Amino acid sequence: MCDSCGCASPVEEDTHTKTVDVNESLFAANESIAKTNREHFEKMGAVAINLISSPGSGKTTLLEHTIEAIGAEFRIGVIEGDIETERDADRIRAKGVPVVQLTTGGACHLDAAMTHKGFHRLQKEPGGDKLDLLFIENVGNLVCPTSFDLGEHYRIVLVSVPEGPDKPVKYPKAFTSSDTFLITKIDLLEHFDFPVDEAKAEALHLNPRLQIFDFSSKTGENFDAWLDYLRELVANFKK
Amino acid sequence: MHEISLVQGLFQQLAELARQNNMTKVVTVTMEIGPLSGVVEDSFRFGFDILSKEDELLRDAELIINSTSVIYRCTSCNTAHESGNQRPDCCTQCGDSFLIAEGGDELILQKVEME
Numbered sequence: 085m086c087d088s089c090g091c092a093s094p095v096e097e098d099t100h101t102k103t104v105d106v107n108e109s110l111f112a113a114n115e116s117i118a119k120t121n122r123e124h125f126e127k128m129g130a131v132a133i134n135l136i137s138s139p140g141s142g143k144t145t146l147l148e149h150t151i152e153a154i155g156a157e158f159r160i161g162v163i164e165g166d167i168e169t170e171r172d173a174d175r176i177r178a179k180g181v182p183v184v185q186l187t188t189g190g191a192c193h194l195d196a197a198m199t200h201k202g203f204h205r206l207q208k209e210p211g212g213d214k215l216d217l218l219f220i221e222n223v224g225n226l227v228c229p230t231s232f233d234l235g236e237h238y239r240i241v242l243v244s245v246p247e248g249p250d251k252p253v254k255y256p257k258a259f260t261s262s263d264t265f266l267i268t269k270i271d272l273l274e275h276f277d278f279p280v281d282e283a284k285a286e287a288l289h290l291n292p293r294l295q296i297f298d299f300s301s302k303t304g305e306n307f308d309a310w311l312d313y314l315r316e317l318v319a320n321f322k323k
Numbered sequence: 324m325h326e327i328s329l330v331q332g333l334f335q336q337l338a339e340l341a342r343q344n345n346m347t348k349v350v351t352v353t354m355e356i357g358p359l360s361g362v363v364e365d366s367f368r369f370g371f372d373i374l375s376k377e378d379e380l381l382r383d384a385e386l387i388i389n390s391t392s393v394i395y396r397c398t399s400c401n402t403a404h405e406s407g408n409q410r411p412d413c414c415t416q417c418g419d420s421f422l423i424a425e426g427g428d429e430l431i432l433q434k435v436e437m438e
Contacts, residue, residue, distance in 0.1 A: 101350060101438040104340055110329050110430045193325055228325035231361035231430075256410075257361050260424060290410075292398050292421040 114232055117196035121235025124203060130215040131321045134236035136258055139224030141244040142268040142301055144172045147219055149301040151179040153311055158216040158318060163202040165194040165223045172221065182212035193228035196235055216318050226255040238317065244269040245276050249283035252290055260291045267298035270305060326362055330370035334378060337435060341380055346437035349384040353434045357391040358408035359427040364388055393427030
């Protein structure tokens with residue numbers, strides 16, 4: 085009898101290894117929290133949008149101009165994700181909507197657990213307990229955020245004209261996992277080589293379901309199409 | 324480098340499994356990683372090697388990675404193309420360039436051998 089555990093095996097044989105079949109995704113824990121987040125957002129009646137892009141594509145500027153344009157139509161709230169500082173939240177707060185800043189302290193993406201905490205903090209902000217539109221601005225990064233569901237209803241990826249048109253080919257997952265693709269800063273098209281139609285075609289090649297808009301938040305060119313799209317998302321959600 | 328945080332999550336799960344099964348050492352960890360998981364195998368392995376050195380339970384553990392493939396399905400004629408990680412330019416049957424990926428996004432802990 086084995087003297088370690090009392091089993092019937094002879095002591096010479098190594099029978100103390102055990103193989104456990106797990107077959108569980110490493111994303112399972114995140115996905116389970118994401119599901120809870122989605123339920124929270126729906127209970128409040130808010131459409132949740134996860135904004136993903138490289139740093140400097142104009143996510144915060146997009147939000148500032150969106151709030152200015154339709155802030156009176158819809159109750160908008162924002163969860164800001166950055167590695168450091170409250171700067172983006174300060175810019176959004178200046179527009180008069182509830183906002184919380186999540187600082188990841190070095191992490192390259194938001195996950196569902198951080199979003200969960202951020203959402204409950206947002207609910208305690210004045211006006212944060214009842215929203216129609218919740219924007220979650222992810223950490224500027226086209227790679228890591230794509231692997232983490234935050235519980236959003238729509239994932240939107242941005243590329244600005246100065247970044248160049250080849251982002252869809254270089255960072256495919258950001259585009260295959262998104263619902264919508266925004267080409268921003270089109271007021272700079274005359275200064276950069278950015279064939280808009282080619283970029284759109286390459287993105288659609290990766291993900292035929294993508295909805296695509298190109299506009300300038302700054303000059304307002306084509307911005308109405310984006311606003312109408314948001315109106316449609318909210319209207320469909322309230323049905 | 325979100326691979327590091329995924330490895331940290333994996334190690335928490337392994338510690339829990341070892342505790343439940345009264346085991347003190349992890350011998351092998353078998354993972355399934357798809358080309359569209361957003362996880363770079365080399366980075367995952369790097370994170371595993373670095374973090375396992377600091378962990379009594381995992382110090383000598385071996386990481387086995389099984390790669391999976393992706394099915395690219397044509398949106399016009401429904402033809403399925405199996406691929407490692409290279410997306411076909413267009414459908415081999417009808418030439419349509421709109422293909423939708425199915426699967427390939429796995430990041431699965433398949434099994435753990437412990438002692």
